[in-house]
Structure formats: C-alpha cells, structure tokens
Amino acid sequence: MDAIRRARWAGMAALLGALVSMVADTLLLYNPEGGYFAGDYAFLADFSRERLLWGHYLGILALPLHAAGIYLIYLILQPAGRKIALGAAVLGIYLVFPGVAYHANVYPLALAGRFGPGAVAEMVPFSEPLGLLFAGSFLLLMAGLTVLIFRGKTLLPRWVGFLTPALTYPVWALLIAVAPPLGHLLAPMGFNLSMAIFFAVLLGTGSFREALAPPPK
Numbered sequence: 184m185d186a187i188r189r190a191r192w193a194g195m196a197a198l199l200g201a202l203v204s205m206v207a208d209t210l211l212l213y214n215p216e217g218g219y220f221a222g223d224y225a226f227l228a229d230f231s232r233e234r235l236l237w238g239h240y241l242g243i244l245a246l247p248l249h250a251a252g253i254y255l256i257y258l259i260l261q262p263a264g265r266k267i268a269l270g271a272a273v274l275g276i277y278l279v280f281p282g283v284a285y286h287a288n289v290y291p292l293a294l295a296g297r298f299g300p301g302a303v304a305e306m307v308p309f310s311e312p313l314g315l316l317f318a319g320s321f322l323l324l325m326a327g328l329t330v331l332i333f334r335g336k337t338l339l340p341r342w343v344g345f346l347t348p349a350l351t352y353p354v355w356a357l358l359i360a361v362a363p364p365l366g367h368l369l370a371p372m373g374f375n376l377s378m379a380i381f382f383a384v385l386l387g388t389g390s391f392r393e394a395l396a397p398p399p400k
Contacts, residue, residue, distance in 0.1 A: 186395040190258060193251040194386040200248025201379035203241055205372040210238030211289045212371035217359060219370060224303055227293035235290050242286040250276050252382045256328065258391040263336040274324055278317055282374075285313040321374070325349035338390035346384050348377035 211230075212219070218226035227235075253275040260268035288310040295302035325348045331337050332344040344350070355373035358366030369376060385391065 187392050190255060190391045190395060191386065193254045194382055194391075196248050197250075197252025197255070198379060198382040198386065200245045200251070201375045201382055203245035204249075204375040205379060207238045207242030207245060207286070208372035208375055209368075210234050211242065211286070212238075213368060215364070215367055217363065217367040217370075219359075219367075223300060224292045224296050227289070228296050230293060235293055239287065239290050243283055246283045246286060247279055249282075249378060250279050252378070252385070255382070255385045255391050258394040259338040259385065260328070260331065260336075261394045262338060263331050267331075271324060271328065274320065278320055278324070281313045281317045282321075285310060285317055288313065318374075322349060322352065325352075338393050339385075339388060340390075343384055343388065346380055348374070348381055351377040351380055 211234075212227075214226040216226065253272050256275060257268045257272040260271055288306070292303065292306050292310060295306040328337075329344050329347040329349045332339050332347065333341055335341060352373055355366065355369040355376065359370055360366070
C-alpha cells in the first residue's frame with residue numbers, strides 16, 4: 184500500500200471515529216431541555232442505564248481513532264516546518280487520552296447525580312479538570328492551525344480556515360442561545376462534529392498528497 188493510500192485510510196478511520204463518537208455523545212449527553220452549563224449535571228438524571236452504557240463504550244472505543252487523523256494534520260503542516268508539524272501531532276495524540284478519560288467519567292457523574300448534589304461535588308474534581316485541560320489545549324492547538332492555514336503556511340487552501348474546529352466548535356454552543364432546540368442537539372456532540380467536518384475536508388481536498396508525492400526525477 185502506497186503512502187497516499189495509507190493517508191487516505193487514516194483519514195477515513197478518523198472520520199469514522201468522529202462520526203461514531205457523535206452518536207456516543209448524543210447517547211451520553213443529549214437532553215432536549217439542555218441544562219449543560221448548570222454545573223449540577225442534573226440533565227443526566229433521567230437517562231437509562233442502557234443508553235449510558237452504549238454511549239460509554241461507543242465513545243471509549245471510537246475516540247482513539249482520532250489519532251489517525253492527526254497524521255493528516257502532520258502532513259498538511261509540512262510547509263510550516265517539521266518541528267511545528269511534529270509538535271502539533273504529538274500534542275494532538277496526547278490529547279486523545281484525557282479526552283477518552285473525560286468521556287468515561289460521564290456515567291459516574293450521572294450515577295452520582297442520583298445520590299444528590301454532595302455526591303456530584305465529590306466527583307467533579309475527578310472530571311472537570313480533565314475537561315478543561317482537553318478543551319483548552321484542543322482549542323489552542325486548533326487556533327494555531329487556523330492561523331497557519333489563513334497565512335498560507337499549510338498545504339490547505341485558505342478557505343479551509345473557516346472550517347477548522349477553532350471556528351466551528353463555538354458555533355454549537357452559541358446555537359443554544361439563538362436556536363435552543365438545535366443547540367441542545369448539536370452542543371453535546373460539538374467536538375466530534377467539528378472534527379468530523381474537518382477530517383472530511385482534509386479527505387476531500389486531498390492536500391496531503393502533495394506532502395507524500397515522490398520528488399520529480
């Protein structure tokens with residue numbers, strides 16, 4: 184299998200991981216009434232054990248596939264320099280681990296909610312710092328990538344900068360205020376929805392082929 188085909192398969196694996204993770208996020212978090220930012224996790228209270236179980240395992244098994252997509256990001260960052268490309272790849276792969284751990288903590292939080300606010304307060308320190316580390320580092324990484332795309336320092340056309348997670352991810356949260364029913368649906372899957380869009384764009388543009396093309400003879 185040649186390098187371009189391997190990169191394409193990596194992108195498809197990452198896209199599949201993002202799509203399955205969107206389903207997992209919906210099962211674990213979606214509540215038509217919202218309440219995601221209240222801090223008490225009461226929006227999880229009425230979810231069935233079976234629903235949470237499916238969301239738990241689908242996410243844990245699918246989220247690591249995002250690491251395959253980091254390879255494409257590494258390739259399209261080649262014009263920015265090998266150190267930048269490698270640094271972004273290492274950080275991206277590292278973030279998969281706290282991301283999976285945070286996902287795995289949703290069910291314990293839902294269970295704690297059934298024992299009252301005190302139990303939730305005991306669980307929060309084991310979960311929310313992971314979420315903040317993951318979200319903050321992820322958005323910082325994607326913001327840097329977006330700047331490089333707009334500056335023409337990657338293999339991607341500049342218009343792709345408008346479709347990076349740094350710009351699409353906040354939209355899902357804003358929709359809660361503008362169009363609550365849609366926002367309540369999309370916000371829980373916002374990270375994976377943004378990554379699915381971006382991985383699809385990377386596959387569609389095929390810009391990684393330039394990095395893998397053999398030098399002219």
